[in-house]
Amino acid sequence: MARLNLWRWAVLAFAGVYFLVPLAASVIFTVDVPGEGITFDAYGEIVGADGFLPGLVLSLELGAATIAVVLLLMVPAMVALRLGAPRLRPIVEVICSLPLVVPPIAFVAGISTVLKWGPEHLSRTPLFQTFVAIQNPDFPVVLVLAYVVMALPFVHRALDAGLRAIDVRTLVEAARSCGASPVQALVTAVLPNLRGALLNASFLTLALVLGEFTVAQILGYQPFAVWIYSVGGSQAQLSVAVSVLSLLVTWALLLALAGLGGRSRTAPRG
Amino acid sequence: MTATTLEKASTSDNAATVEFRGLRREFGPTVALDGLDLTVRPGELLALLGPSGCGKTTALRMLAGFEHPDSGEVLVDGEDITHVPAHRRDAGMVFQSYSLFPHLSVLDNVAFGLRMRKVRTSERRARAAELLDLVGLADKGERFPHQLSGGQQQRVALARALALRPRVLLLDEPLSALDAKVRLNLREEIRRLQQELGITTLFVTHDQEEALSMADRVAVMRSGRLEQCAAPAELYGRPATAFVAEFVGTMSRIPGHLSDGSVEVLGQRLPVDGAAPDAVEVDVLVRPEAVRVEADAEGDARVVATAFLGAVTRITVRLMDGTEVKADLPVHEAGPLGAGAAVRVSLPERAVLVAERANRQ
Amino acid sequence: MTATLTRVDVAPAASVKRRRRAPGWLAVLPLLAFVAVAFGVPALAMLNGAFTVKDQATGATSYTTANLTDSLQGAYFTALIGSVKLSAVSALLATVLGLLLAQAVVTSRFRALREAVLTASGVLANFGGVPLAFAFVATLGNSGVLTRHLGLTDKGWSLYSFWGLVIVYLYFLIPLMVLTITPALDGLRSQWREAARNNGATNVQYWQHVGLPVLLPSLLGGFVLLFGSAFAAYATAAAMVGSSVPLVTLQIADAISGNVLVGQENVALALSLDMVLIAGLVMAVYLPLQRRSARWLA
Numbered sequence: 001m002a003r004l005n006l007w008r009w010a011v012l013a014f015a016g017v018y019f020l021v022p023l024a025a026s027v028i029f030t031v032d033v034p035g036e037g038i039t040f041d042a043y044g045e046i047v048g049a050d051g052f053l054p055g056l057v058l059s060l061e062l063g064a065a066t067i068a069v070v071l072l073l074m075v076p077a078m079v080a081l082r083l084g085a086p087r088l089r090p091i092v093e094v095i096c097s098l099p100l101v102v103p104p105i106a107f108v109a110g111i112s113t114v115l116k117w118g119p120e121h122l123s124r125t126p127l128f129q130t131f132v133a134i135q136n137p138d139f140p141v142v143l144v145l146a147y148v149v150m151a152l153p154f155v156h157r158a159l160d161a162g163l164r165a166i167d168v169r170t171l172v173e174a175a176r177s178c179g180a181s182p183v184q185a186l187v188t189a190v191l192p193n194l195r196g197a198l199l200n201a202s203f204l205t206l207a208l209v210l211g212e213f214t215v216a217q218i219l220g221y222q223p224f225a226v227w228i229y230s231v232g233g234s235q236a237q238l239s240v241a242v243s244v245l246s247l248l249v250t251w252a253l254l255l256a257l258a259g260l261g262g263r264s265r266t267a268p269r270g
Numbered sequence: 271m272t273a274t275t276l277e278k279a280s281t282s283d284n285a286a287t288v289e290f291r292g293l294r295r296e297f298g299p300t301v302a303l304d305g306l307d308l309t310v311r312p313g314e315l316l317a318l319l320g321p322s323g324c325g326k327t328t329a330l331r332m333l334a335g336f337e338h339p340d341s342g343e344v345l346v347d348g349e350d351i352t353h354v355p356a357h358r359r360d361a362g363m364v365f366q367s368y369s370l371f372p373h374l375s376v377l378d379n380v381a382f383g384l385r386m387r388k389v390r391t392s393e394r395r396a397r398a399a400e401l402l403d404l405v406g407l408a409d410k411g412e413r414f415p416h417q418l419s420g421g422q423q424q425r426v427a428l429a430r431a432l433a434l435r436p437r438v439l440l441l442d443e444p445l446s447a448l449d450a451k452v453r454l455n456l457r458e459e460i461r462r463l464q465q466e467l468g469i470t471t472l473f474v475t476h477d478q479e480e481a482l483s484m485a486d487r488v489a490v491m492r493s494g495r496l497e498q499c500a501a502p503a504e505l506y507g508r509p510a511t512a513f514v515a516e517f518v519g520t521m522s523r524i525p526g527h528l529s530d531g532s533v534e535v536l537g538q539r540l541p542v543d544g545a546a547p548d549a550v551e552v553d554v555l556v557r558p559e560a561v562r563v564e565a566d567a568e569g570d571a572r573v574v575a576t577a578f579l580g581a582v583t584r585i586t587v588r589l590m591d592g593t594e595v596k597a598d599l600p601v602h603e604a605g606p607l608g609a610g611a612a613v614r615v616s617l618p619e620r621a622v623l624v625a626e627r628a629n630r631q
Numbered sequence: 632m633t634a635t636l637t638r639v640d641v642a643p644a645a646s647v648k649r650r651r652r653a654p655g656w657l658a659v660l661p662l663l664a665f666v667a668v669a670f671g672v673p674a675l676a677m678l679n680g681a682f683t684v685k686d687q688a689t690g691a692t693s694y695t696t697a698n699l700t701d702s703l704q705g706a707y708f709t710a711l712i713g714s715v716k717l718s719a720v721s722a723l724l725a726t727v728l729g730l731l732l733a734q735a736v737v738t739s740r741f742r743a744l745r746e747a748v749l750t751a752s753g754v755l756a757n758f759g760g761v762p763l764a765f766a767f768v769a770t771l772g773n774s775g776v777l778t779r780h781l782g783l784t785d786k787g788w789s790l791y792s793f794w795g796l797v798i799v800y801l802y803f804l805i806p807l808m809v810l811t812i813t814p815a816l817d818g819l820r821s822q823w824r825e826a827a828r829n830n831g832a833t834n835v836q837y838w839q840h841v842g843l844p845v846l847l848p849s850l851l852g853g854f855v856l857l858f859g860s861a862f863a864a865y866a867t868a869a870a871m872v873g874s875s876v877p878l879v880t881l882q883i884a885d886a887i888s889g890n891v892l893v894g895q896e897n898v899a900l901a902l903s904l905d906m907v908l909i910a911g912l913v914m915a916v917y918l919p920l921q922r923r924s925a926r927w928l929a
Binding site for chain 1: 656657658659661662663665666668669670672673674675676677680731732735736738739744750751753754755757758759760761762765766767768769770771774775776777801802805859862863865866869870880883884887888896899900903904906907910911914
């Protein structure tokens with residue numbers, strides 16, 4: 001298509017400028033401080049900054065917990081769907097699409113309302129302790145609960161694509177006919193073949209948790225993204241530097257994912 | 271399907287001549303066409319036959335305007351159209367598959383070309399209906415392509431190709447994607463329609479049975495060159511090259527010795543048909559229906575396999591020197607001959623085709 | 632003898648069937664239970680709260696549609712309209728620009744270019760929220776790199792205006808569009824273009840009569856998806872502190888945390904319900920369009 005060359009390169013040039021300039025400018029912003037000249041201080045400050053490590057560690061812990069829970073819930077369910085129970089399939093599909101219809105801000109509005117029931121109505125019941133426990137600031141389980149729900153659509157899509165590519169029924173039947181129990185068949189025959197899809201789902205969930213801001217901020221916790229926001233006002237260079245770094249880390253994760261095969265799906269932002 | 275008098279009058283009087291002159295095309299290291307010279311006579315159906323990659327589709331697409339030759343010309347009725355853009359050429363094309371516009375009804379698909387020519391709506395719908403009637407789909411005008419079977423879709427594609435009354439009709443393996451039975455039916459209908467309309471037609475196929483049964487002449491191509499262009503009977507009976515002999519129909523090679531214009535093979539001395547190669551050690555090319563096989567306890571050939579083909583039984587015989595020969599026998603004669611049976615192979619007392627000895631594996 | 636045989640045959644089959652059906656339900660049960668608690672309860676709370684009003688004086692609660700009507704008035708209504716306007720404009724721009732970019736990439740002879748852009752789109756579509764906002768503040772904010780070097784503030788530019796926000800939103804909307812429309816562009820068969828040319832259509836006529844009509848369901852579906860994404864965005868806007876654009880997500884956040892007016896939590900829930908309804912509408916339009924384009928472009 002030689003005749004399209006001119007406008008194609010024009011479009012690509014504009015796109016290149018639009019997408020690369022903000023990144024380049026961010027990096028410049030972090031090193032070129034007005035009044036100080038070129039300095040890499042901002043990056044040096046990162047590790048020692050107040051709240052950086054706790055925030056990052058918290059996000060990683062939440063991420064690991066979310067991945068574990070969501071995979072434990074979804075993998076047996078999706079494999080079971082593939083093996084039969086056709087009536088359940090639309091139910092699971094609807095369930096996994098519901099979080100897409102409820103924006104994070106609406107979701108957290110509902111959650112915070114529920115959490116208020118604790119002190120208001122349930123203070124005399126044993127349930128109250130549970131309410132307090134899941135809001136423990138050292139490890140807010142309530143965030144894990146929310147993140148698992150938010151990750152469902154993407155994990156569903158990733159696992160569905162992975163399961164579609166392998167013939168689950170034949171694998172399970174072959175394993176069963178060699179004497180494996182249902183659980184053994186799942187673990188030894190199906191899971192190894194799902195490695196790509198499982199990695200896919202894990203990375204997307206991790207990217208989701210690392211970047212998640214809305215729910216965490218409204219509920220008053222400070223994982224990574226909220227911490228970046230909180231230092232934004234006072235230490236501009238530092239917060240932009242951390243943003244650039246967190247972006248690079250997420251990119252590296254997702255590029256690794258794309259490299260491991262399977263086009264990456266989109267995780268929610270905001 | 272019958273052609274209206276209107277159709278016939280407009281095309282058969284001035285059926286076009288198509289000529290390819292010295293067409294050459296390279297795609298990087300691959301040579302698609304290596305100097306193709308071919309003339310299509312007015313009103314004839316010429317089949318371009320050959321294995322994949324032989325250049326037949328490239329040649330057809332050059333006539334349609336979708337490919338441009340590196341050198342050489344394409345002429346229609348003597349006028350050089352090599353540099354005319356595709357949308358201004360007068361050649362209706364039927365593609366192998368998926369060419370109907372999915373968002374338009376069958377009628378609108380057929381009327382598309384007329385719409386591009388700004389023909390009035392009522393006129394173009396009437397003409398499209400006429401054409402659908404021609405291909406036997408008069409009642410399917412308001413359906414959509416995904417609601418039709420493969421064979422029906424190709425008929426619509428044919429109607430669309432004819433809508434603008436083109437001088438040439440191009441068919442790019444139109445039947446390859448269809449079921450066997452549908453293929454046979456459509457083959458006959460296309461041929462009948464083409465003859466009634468008298469339109470010059472170029473038909474690309476890799477199926478030699480299709481080519482032999484439909485075409486007035488068949489052009490066999492290999493590696494971008496024309497091997498032979500002749501009527502089907504001549505192509506089958508007097509292949510010009512060893513490639514044509516083996517590509518069209520089945521051919522067995524039996525080693526023999528050439529001397530004094532005759533060849534010694536299977537203990538017989540037979541005259542040579544056509545030009546003989548220079549060598550002494552040659553292969554005699556024989557069709558299965560020409561080979562005679564008889565049970566003979568003293569014969570030094572053994573039956574290796576038999577295949578029931580319905581009308582005949584095809585017997586594979588291994589000669590003393592390891593050569594395998596295929597022979598077609600009537601079913602009742604082949605009955606007693608099972609695998610391992612000792613037989614004697616002979617050829618009728620007729621001139622035979624001779625080619626250079628091919629390397630044995 | 633046959634009678635005894637059939638009786639023996641039937642029994643094992645029935646027990647096998649019973650055994651096979653149970654695991655299906657068993658494996659899905661934890662998931663269903665989890666979603667019921669972690670999602671169902673907040674959702675019900677939201678529904679309940681949206682229709683509840685708590686009398687400040689007596690502490691009594693009653694069901695009413697007052698919250699919903701409040702949510703569609705005054706500042707809240709401005710915010711809803713603001714969000715709709717912002718989402719519609721950014722989605723429209725991103726649809727057109729994304730289509731152009733995708734077409735430029737899909738038709739290129741360089742496979743590497745296509746792979747690179749699609750991978751980059753996958754990554755960029757995920758880049759949103761706080762880091763994106765800060766990156767743009769660093770670039771085009773009041774003391775941003777470009778603003779300083781090009782003297783943009785003197786020319787009347789502000790990142791915190793409506794168009795500033797649009798430019799930021801485009802950063803993740805365009806890649807999202809590229810990802811959505813590329814399969815559709817791939818599905819545009821070359822035979823259609825050739826058949827159109829064969830029937831006398833020029834390039835422009837091809838796009839006008841075949842290309843764009845066939846792409847239309849995908850384009851609409853993409854637009855709707857983009858609208859939904861832009862509408863639901865919160866972090867990006869929140870991180871651009873001082874932005875003058877009224878957005879419903881920001882309103883809800885303010886109301887929940889009691890930042891602006893105390894006692895407006897239930898109206899926040901009503902606003903949330905409004906958002907869910909709009910998002911539901913988005914999905915209801917998107918899914919049939921998706922199916923139609925899948926049929927044509929499969």
